Amino acid sequence: MVLDHLGNPYISEGVLEPWHSDLERLSKFDQTYCKLSGMVTRINKEQDFVTSMKPYVQHVMSCFGVERVMYGSDWPVCLLACSYEETISSLIEALPQITEIQLNNLFGSNAQQFYRIPNVT
Template sequence: MRVDAHHHVWDLSVRDQDWIGPGSPIRRDFTVADLEGEARAAGVDRTVLVQTVTVPEETPELLRLAAEHELIAGVVGWTDLTRPDVADELARLRGLPGGGHLKGIRHQVQGEPDPGWLLRPDVRRGLAAVADAGLVHDLVVLPHQLPACAEAAASLPHLTFVLDHLGKPPIATGEREPWASRLRALAALPNTVAKLSGLVTEADHATWTTGDLRPYADTALAAFGPDRLMFGSDWPVCTLAAGYGQVLETAEELTAGLSPAERTALFEGTARRVYDL
């Protein structure tokens, strides 16, 4: 059994995905049905569906999808963390159809011009409400924002922070610092977890090799360990550089040196525990 801890779906007739450029091969609809065959063929039995846009209407839609599809075991949605009544809003979301599938909240911090956005008092208040609701917080950030992630995690020890895509290291250029040092500082905090996801799209889409990704995966494995790492496909964004099966096979290559128990943790156990699947 395997868990894919990070994927998306969208329907452009319902809502534009304005982060996708004109002419991009992923500027089309992607549905759960599109994913299901590929996931099952790869031995993936459960998934975590993650938000893509910062609008309040999307999360209820994702929760309904989770209620309708056995494949989706959990949802990481969005709500405005700065709203004064964020605790009430989280309770409302959990009361909606499929609301029991809400496992975490994510904000597109990578798009915030303030590198210390996570440290704002109103944001910290929202993050505390996420923790009080028994949810986790997914971090989608760029390397220069990792220090603020570590400071936020240190100030909120009762909240689990899940780093998406290893903080988007600069794989295409081959640089490792200061990303690696910042990642290790975040991983030193016990309430942090990371996803082995999104690496192929940080590399050169046309020429990447497993060897290009290995130094970054090895850094994460040494920092977090398999009990605090989880596999995510980042489908369909990954299709810009690789198909679903290839992404999973690459993750298997990158973790081939782990013991069977460690591989079970990375491909299933960590996600089940962290997201309470």
């Protein structure tokens, strides 16, 4: 299973519970992944994207590890809040420090593995 949009926490309100605890419980199921998507449209335009999403992104990474997290742009819906480039750059800034290989996994390889998409070269 893939949990889409981090399970839709109340990011603009800064509410962490019960989402925080529920996510921890859900992450105990090894076959469950979490998609980092749909965040920028859940943040008020007056709020800073990185500051608002950082505690949520970092909790997802802490619970699921970099191996069971994947990126989803939520394009074209994300364009209601900001540009596609800003969607990606805000997420990258909100992530904990990870290696370039882990970043590549988050932005492609993890989804490829989960959805069993063969390599095309």
